[in-house]
Amino acid sequence: MGVAVDRMRKARGQKVVLSCSSVEDAKKIEERLKIRGADLKVAKPEMRLPTVIIRDVLRVNSDEDIVRSLRTQNRHLSEGLDWDKVRARVCYRRRARNDLECHPVLEVSPELYHRLIKAGFVYVGLQRRPVWDQSPLVQCSRCLGYGHGKRYCKEVSERCAHCGGEHTGITCRARKDGEPPKCVNCTKAGCEDTAHGAFSSECGVRAKWDDMARSKVAYC
Structure with missing residues (x-):
């Protein structure tokens, strides 16, 4: 065409x-x-709803408990907000350093998203926890590429997030020897600045993919 x-x-x-x-x-x-x-x-x-991440929430809280806490324990978010028209659900949970905690990622309505980001914190049970914007960008944990997860990855071997080699970060000699990182995605794209890890927020390739992912999200 x-x-x-x-x-x-x-x-x-x-x-x-x-x-x-x-x-x-x-x-x-x-x-x-x-x-x-x-x-x-x-x-x-269809445009996707924005996502937020709540840091270090106790695992004993169910998904229903977390959503209920947003509605009932956070008056600083509720003024003039019609909860009957607001959407909030836990999509998944990310691991935390403490095994008793996790980082729930929630999909929320645009108005609630802006209130959460502005407030910067929420109450969940007996905790007062920070809440941050969560990028909709998906990055593969095997090849470290963007736009797909490990389940749909076509690569056979894993890539190191530190040096880009065909091994995991745990076994990376360059990392153990204190050598500077080298981003596998920026290297493939021929970028001049490659001195960062594949998960770094300073990655230029990641920034472009992030912009594309966010263009499909209804922030307003």
């Missing part, structure tokens, strides 16, 4: 998802698909 497609993947229900680098290219593809195939249905994907 004369339009560059960055990524194409199959989805459930006989659907195909196309990703473009610009809104203009997406519009061109949509128009040409409508002309070529009368039986084809073209639609934009």
